[in-house]
Amino acid sequence: MRSTTQVFATRHGQTEWNAKALLQGHQESNLTDLGREQSRLLGVRLNEEPLMAIYSSASGRALSTARLIAEPRGLTVSELPGLEEMDLGQWQGLSFADVAERWPEAHDRFWSAPLEFEATAGGESFHDLYRRAAKCLARISQVHAGECVLLVTHSLVLKALWLVVTGRPLEDFWMTDEFAPGGLTLLEHRQEWEVSILDDRGHLSASAAPIATNTGSMAPELSSRRSNPA
Template sequence: MTRLILVRHGETLWNLERKYQGHSDIALTDKGLRQAKLVAERLNGEKVDAVYASDLSRALKTAECIAARHNLTVNVVPELREIKFGEWEGLNYEQITERWPGLLGKLWSTPDEIQIPGGETFHQLKERAYTAIKKIVDTHPGQTVVVVAHGGTIGTILCAMLDIHLNHVWSIRQDNTAVNIIDYYDGRPVINLINCVRHLVD
């Protein structure tokens, strides 16, 4: 059995401000760093063989906290980045709605059917992210691997594993430092845990 542990990054300032981050490299807040340390403590009991992360600092720093507990270095995979929000990056809901009336609503209702201005489609995100995940899993047969990525990225990966339409991507909640566990049996993914943040409960 191969175990894949998918973790979303800790909180950033743009998370607080409800700004769309995408490929913008936004650092963790102090709270986000505490969250990263808490999820690292939670995973300390796992026998982790490798740690991977997106190259964006919010994911990379979260991954470094986890890797340090296991005396590992982080393998950086740019394909694990968040969806590219293009012209929407750095803007909040109200600003986007004002400039692109009606389009943001479609992002939530039918995300796989829109082209983000200057950005990616969710299909493009799924293709690059899920291809990267399959390569990682194939590289570590019988081992436990932690992958730190982003909410949209993890959502599309889980949609791919479940073979469900990408229009359901927002039905899979991903809080900051959420833990998702997938076990592979003869190459078949079995999802055991989704969006668990018990490590953040006081």
């Protein structure tokens, strides 16, 4: 057994709703041509990595991304409960402009005060998201100690995993930039967990189409509220 556990993690490829800046959450939206290309390029990026398993959320967009990476390697994709995107309840299918108009206070707390956010329109809290992300990572580290695996998940889950690994409080949820569709993050465990790669997008530059990094689970206005990790 190797002494280091490696967990590669990625956001699914771009979807039709990503391209329209609509909130997906637990709702479904198919990959676009660009999303499939992002998945293929990520698979090429991972060709030299000794992946032992590929896990995905149960969402169709994540499963499609995972299978595009797994099939050339002869691997099967396993669903891992807990990797699904944050449940946004009645916000799903809307734009953030619509959400701000209909639920202004909840919308403001979502961005400014994650600890105080309550899913008044259904869905889950940031606390719920954090707990299940931590549970997923603990499960992977137990089953695949000393191995290399890939998780195909969603942007908000990746943010929660970053908090878990870095030990930062929930108040820092928005400290990282939005995770790009098909970007690559590497979490490694030796004596403790650390973030070795954070949302690497270099492999995506091979795509002829521009890479969308401000759609999907995030609001367009996020660019004025986010900052790079310390």
